[in-house]
Amino acid sequence: MNTRRIRMDSHKIDRTALRQAADLIRSGELVAFPTETVYGLGADAMNPEAAGKIYKAKGRPSDNPLIVHIACYEDLLLITDQVPLQARVLADTFWPGPLTMIIHKNGSVPRETTGGLDTVAVRMPGHPVALALIAQSGCLIAAPSANTSGKPSPTRAEHVSADLDGKIPMILDAGPVGIGIESTIIDLTDDIPTILRPGYITRDMLESALCGEVRVDPGIVVSEHGETVGEGARPKAPGMRYRHYAPKAELTLVEGETDCVVDEINRLVSEIKSEGKKAGVIATDETKSAYRADHVTSIGARADEEAIARRLYQILREFDRLDVDVIYSECFDTPRMGGAIMNRLKKAAGYRILHAEAKN
Ligand code: AMP
Ligand code: MG
Secondary structure, X not given: OOOEEEEOEOOEOOHHXXXXXXXXXXXXXXXXXXXXXXXXXXXXXXXXXXHHHHHHHHOOOOOOOOXXXXXXXXXXXXXXXXXXXXXXXXXXXHOOOXXXXXXXXXXXXXXXXXXXXXXXXXXXXXXXXXXHHHHHHOOOEXXXXXXXXXXXXXXXXXXXXXXXXXXXXXXXXXXXXXXXXXXXXXXXXXXXXXXXXXOOOOHHHHHXXXXXXXXXXXXXXXXXXXXXXXXXXXXXXXHHOOOOOOOOOEEEEEEOOHHHHHHHHHHHHHHHHHOOOOEEEEEOOOOHHHOOOOEEEEOOOOOOHHHHHHHHHHHHHHHHHOOOOEEEXXXXXXXXXXXXXXXXXXXXXXXXXXXXXXXX
16 A cells, blocks of 8 residues: 655645545545644544554554544543543643543444443544544544554654555654653543543643542552552553563663763663673763763753653654664653653663662
């Protein structure tokens, strides 16, 4: 299959291309499109065959449900018989935006879309191209991230092409996305709203919008060694249970005071070099020049957590193209999005984390 990649200006949408993309969605085909979090791979959410094509193109396990994207609040009534009050409050506060809600589904949503579950994930994205595509198609659009399963989520159309060229008919390319990590997922089907996946919208933001307690799924609370802690240790979101992306080179995270981290990484790099191997380092603008590795990449200024989130997947993809045997990374426990950033980075590192101690 020939994949057409159509470049689009988010603020001056190409109506002809949009109509073609919407026609493809209506006829049960796949279209990759930008959202504010990552690129999505879209299909008509109410058409079981179309949803099935998403799993095939991504190589995604069939029990890993899709997020349904809507363009107006009333569309919630097409997928559920009862909109929880909390969903109304959260939609008012955060939609359109990077928040996915899990609610009970009605009989119209095919099991192919929800991976066999009787709940459904729904989000109203904030990207103008995503909203225009949903509205123009007249469909609800099921869309997981537009990558091959097991690869980092795509933050640019080039990443979608690298994974899906030849497998889908069209990619709408509106340049790099704004946020760069996937939406926060909150489950509203339990007594206490529960975060199943951390993201740009934090627990504090959710608690203040709901004026009440929000839990974090114990299944995603990971101990230093990568074991889940707490009872019910199996993550509730099926996608959080799968083995996640690991770079080709072995990635190790080093945490601690910045100066100690730099010293420890330089020590590890010399060790690796003495074995005749090559090392890469994920640094920040502040520390980049202090490293003596074969390849040093800055993820951005340490204080700019939005830039760190935006660049994370791109950097992981870049390292796969480089000839290094091991990668060492600083940790980015930034104040607001640190939980979401470190959730992805720890998975990519297979939970290999070292603590750098001060030497005296
Ligand atoms: P992606 O869009 O690729 O980020 O994947 C969607 C994520 O939402 C995956 O982790 C899914 O397991 C999760 N998800 C979708 N629907 C549900 C649901 N009904 N219950 C729990 N998790 C869900
Ligand atoms: Mg994904």
